[in-house]
Amino acid sequence: MMRRTWAKVVGGLLLGGWVWAGAAQALVPVKGEVDHREYRHLALENGLRVLLISDPQAQKASAALAVHIGHHQNPPKRPGLAHFLEHMLFLGTETYPEPGAYQRYINAHGGSHNAYTSAEYTNYYFDIDPAYLEPALDRFARFFTEPLFNAEYVERERHAVHAEFKARLNDDARRIQEVHRALMNPEHPASRFSVGNLETLANTEERPLREDVMAFYQGHYSADLMKLVVLGHAPLDKLQKQVTERFKAIPRRKVELPESYPPLFEKGQLPLRVEIEPTKEIRKLSLLFPVPVNDELYTHKPLHYISHLLGHEGEGSLLSLLKDLGWAEGLVAGRRQEGRHSGLFQVSVDLTELGVRASDQIVALVFHTIETLKQKGVERWRYEELQQMASIDFRFQEPRSPLATVRGLAHRMHLYQPRHVLKGDYLYAGYDADMIKRYLDYLNSENVLVSLVAPRVAPQESAEGYKTSAYYQTPYRVIEQPTEQPDIKARVQKRLSLPKPNDFIPTRLAVKEAPLLPSPGGRASERNELPVLASNQPRMKVWFQWDSTFNVPKTSMRLRLKLPAVAAGVQGAAHAELLSMLVRDQLNEFAYPAELAGLEFSLQPNTRGLDIEIFGYSGRQNLLLTKIVQALRHGRFEPARFADQKSKLLRRWRNEVLAEPYGVLARQIPRLHFSPYWLGADKLEALEGTDLKALHAFSDTLLKDAELEALLYGNLYRQEAVRLAAYLEHQLLGEQTRRKLPAANVYRLKSEGPWAHYYPVEHDDNVTLLYVQGLESDRRDEAHMQLLQRILRPSFFHQLRTEKQLGYIATVFPLALKDLPGTVMVVQSPSAGSGQLWREIDAFLEAAEDDLAERLADPKEALARELREPAKTLYQQSSYYWESLILGNSGFDRRAQLADRVEEVTPDSLKAYYQRVFNDPERRLWVVSEREPPPGKGADQAPASALEEGSEAELGEGVAAPEGEPPAPERAEERAREAPEPHWIEEIPAYQKALETLVYP
Structure with a gap:
């Protein structure tokens, strides 16, 4: 029809x-x-x-x-x-x-x-x-x-x-x-x-x-x-x-x-089970249920209600049980792959190795949980709780960026009536038990595709049932999925329970009135225009500002712990990352209801310590902060959770080198030019031999000689900030043993290059990346660098991708190290060899100089205006303040200073800077990855195609250039012959010694 x-x-x-x-x-x-x-x-x-x-x-x-x-x-x-x-x-x-x-x-x-x-x-x-x-x-x-x-x-x-x-x-x-x-x-x-x-x-x-x-x-x-x-x-x-x-x-x-499509699956085809071999080390079990898609999904949100309960991570949840059994690391539930009037509801479980072997039992537990929801989980108060939280979030929704706003709303205009186009995602039109049960009925064992993804799960190529997908050549096999599930033992069933009422849903939503603060002259002033120190101790600085702009009952807390135990070496870095994961895992049952109620936290390692961030409704933030601090101070973990999180982290590091090739190469820049800095590959060996006893010993010494810098900004008063500062000083600043925090070092290129680094990536594409580094750590240098990035990016894309068809990925992006600016230019190609890519980038840089002056005015005006624009949300303002603090700008005027320097840039100064920075071959670092490096070339040596003309390896064995591709310009070939030979990096410490060192305390 x-x-x-x-x-x-x-x-x-x-x-x-x-x-x-x-x-x-x-x-x-x-x-x-x-x-x-x-x-x-x-x-x-x-x-x-x-x-x-x-x-x-x-x-x-x-x-x-x-x-x-x-x-x-x-x-x-x-x-x-x-x-x-x-x-x-x-x-x-x-x-x-x-x-x-x-x-x-x-x-x-x-x-x-x-x-x-x-x-x-x-x-x-x-x-x-x-x-x-x-x-x-x-x-x-x-x-x-x-x-x-x-x-x-x-x-x-x-x-x-x-x-x-x-x-x-x-x-x-x-x-x-x-x-x-x-x-x-x-x-x-x-x-x-x-x-x-x-x-x-x-x-x-x-x-x-x-x-x-x-x-x-x-x-x-x-x-x-x-x-x-x-x-x-x-x-x-x-x-x-x-x-x-x-x-x-x-x-x-x-x-x-x-008007509609045929069914997603043919009649009688389900249930079905498929087992799939991944490229990375991934273990995932998914249950996919075909469901109808219509208006009520958007207005009444029955599937959101179901996914909220199935995907819950609090006490008694399915995920908590699976973690306790050592079978799972994560679980999500929700809609996907929607068409006109049909789609899929998916429950996905991230598995441990043990969980792969227990996949049948996990499927049975999912269906047991669904049955429990049918019998006991469809309740008005649960729907009204979701409705209440959505209403609060819509009420205090701060504007997203203009681009995110229009992109999202253009899609939502297809889903909602005009009156509700802004509110639609927060709209819960009313509780309808029959509607929820009707959708729960689609989640049954006869209407499911069970998908298991894990290494070595698919049979070998010669085995019965082996298949590969048509375009991506993914190995898989299809087997029967029984409709009857194994029985769940009563003692296991007792460990599952439905979520309790969420105590974190905010009830105190008043925005605090302007405080009266004493001024040096004895008169009261209403507010501080910028953050001020609430506590200034030798080892701790806590900055505070009550928000007078955004009128929302939210606060941003940001803490940076500088920890010698983390910065001491690769083992400290590896232990800090595992400890952070274990703390987040340990707090998950407690913190998940807070997240549902608009209060989120993160705990992440940095190169010399840990970052803690809490953002959301102010009412229960102190309780969440207390739990995080206690977990850090008394870090003790169950052996099973330690083993699972360690395995998860090792797997993530092993997968790091299988990411998008140009991203893998981009991570080599901080590896070569910043210390302390460790890639996943560096941390693997350090962590593999670590046991729980060693991690507990690390946790016991973690806070010794700690230093803290914090920013508290939003819906709180100075006296609250002072109390928090006292608490943080007492709880997080451990004893002093005179262990020094290692400095952060940035290695600055000199005119003694060009340098080149070969780094093999497991991918058919070739990649060539050029890193161009600024001259100085000052605003004038940064202003010129940012303007050149804006000027070069569109023409780089147009010439190397659109015109020359070298590859889908041809881009220019910033890469600053501390306050030393830098630019990356990269092309990833399925056809051209790294040598050709090298020459094309070089030719582009030489030609780009001709019209820089004519192209300056508009980017200069736009960048200066952007830098002077005030923040649009409380979180964005907090981010601006925090960026200034961690870069040593306690006057909080970094953006204004940069805008001043941008306005001072002239066509002559831009051209001079370009010649010294972008067009000096001796101040360049090239990083290349070749699909098939010539024999005898190791990971720190050059592929023969990098500079040789007419090399057979240039386009890769058996790969032709795209039709109509122009040859590399003669001017570039001449320049390549005249340019100094690159120094190929063999050992990173020796390379860093050849550069200048910028030291940051």
Whole structure:
């Protein structure tokens, strides 16, 4: 059965009698109590629904357009076409024909841009300096009225999509999802490959890709399937005029789409069990249940109610039992993979090695818990507790960044009635026991796909039942899943209980009135404009500020413990990370209800100690802080929990080298230029021999010679901060033994390079990374570095990815070490060798110097304005203060100082800085990873292809360059021959000795 999109029902949701015909109509959505933004909801005559947001305080203007078309709408013989179309819309329109012009305009004016394609939606979004919103909207609107689909870039961009596919071949999430797709009903679009590659996007005379993508665009991109959100400084009337003029031209087409899809699984196919071999060391058991998707999921949230109880982590929960049995490390439950009127509800358990062997018993415990919910768990007070907390969160919801705001709202406009587009995620329309039980009935043993992911769980290639997925070549096998479950022993059942009422739900929500503080002259002043010292001791500084800006009953507590025991060496670093995990694990049952009630904490190691952060509603923060401090002071842990957390940490470190290759290489920069700093590979050996006795001994000495710096900011008074400071001094500053805290060292490059480091990564792609380091640790240096990053990023992406098709990942990003600025330029390629990538980056840097002066004005204006913008949330303000403190700026004016230095940058100073920093080959560090290094080349030596011309290894064995790829410029080849030979790093200490050392106490 087909329907046309101009019907009154859109995405299954009635729009409250909305009238599309005639002049644009408007209404105001319900908003939260502290939300200062103004909103207006419109329906244009072409059917496009628009949400306008006026926020004169916003740091950026922003816009997003979400179209209710995704990869589920791909033609069966063109997997990946919707994703490919997303790529193509960025590559030129009739009014702005130059590919890359949109990106350069956005980046030149302090903005960013991106898009994503999901099962049912494609979302395009950008942010920009507010003064340039209208011209940016003009460029953005043309995507949906006059895209060029330039034939040359059709061919090039299919290589970009293929490079994206290749870059994620080892991504276990994609590999697992593909196996699940293979088991679904082949008539359902969720069963199909979605990303696209050179094969699915083949471009032949018989079937030109350009014609197919144009036909898809014209057949699916209709105004009434689109929702637009625009946020700017201007008043709503002005925004409405800007938007209406540009977006009313989007055509409204008679798009025919299916009213619904076939079932996700064929009749009689379930229950089913699949066992999957991962790339990383992952152990996960998932139960996936097909469920219907309709309006009531969003308005009444029955599945959220169920996931809240199944995924609970407090005392008596399923997760607590599984942890006690030594079978699990984590558990989550919730909706996923939703289509039109169908989706999946998933319960996933992160397993221990013992848990893999107990997977059948875990499945039985999940079903036992579901049955308990049916019998005892559907209660009005539980629903009202969720309703109450959601109401509080909506009431005090602080604004998200403009980009996150528009991106999220453009999607939610497809889900909720206009009045509730802001409140929809917090909307609990009313308790309905029958509705909850109806959804619980779908979670049964005859309607389940059980998925077990673990190393060596799939049979060997020659064994019976062995299969591999079509695109990611993931090994798996399918076996029978019984409907009958093993009996659960009565003593085990008794250890499970439903959650008790949540005592952490805040009841005292008053924002404290302005305090009267004594001033030096004896008169009372109402407030401090910046944090002041509540306690200033030799080993402790506690900064405090009562918040007078954001009017929310929340407080941010940040503590940094400097600990010689952690900084002493790799063993201290390894022990600190394990201790942090054990403390979080030990506190989880207590802290989980607090998290549900909007009070969160983190405990993380840093290179020389520990960071503690608590943020949320103020009422019960002191209790949570006390529990964290007690756990640190008296760190004693159960042997089973120690073994599980140690195993989990070792596994995480082993998986670290299997992450995205360019990220693995980026982590080599602090490894080479900062101490103390240890990668997971360094800490593995130190931790493997550690037993519980050794960890307890480490815990006993952890706080000796400790130093503390803290920031308390928000809804609290000075006297409260003073009491907290006294408590922290007494509890966290252990005895003094005169053990010194090792200094933090940053190693600064000199003009004695270039240096090069070879680091092999287990991936088919090649990677070349260039690290460019600033000259000095001062604001002037940082100002020039940040401006150059903004100027270079869009042209680097356009030239090396869009034009030369070297790889999907071609980017520029900042990497500062303490206050020494730095920049990373990296390309990850499935086709080009590291030598070619090296030369292309070098050629780009030489050519980029020519027009730096002409490109300075807009980024300079945008960056200075951003740095002077006040924080928009209490948490953001706390982050600004904390960043200043940890970088030694107790005047809290770091951002203002940097803005001053940005405004002082001139075209001449920028060019001079570029020549000294970016265009000096001797001040460079190259890090490369080659797919197949030549024989005899070790991990600290150069691959032969790095500089040699015409090397066979240059593109990788058997790999051809993309069609139409231009050769490396002759100028670059000349420069490569003239450049000094790189010094290949063989030993890190010797390399660091050759550099200058900056010391931080």
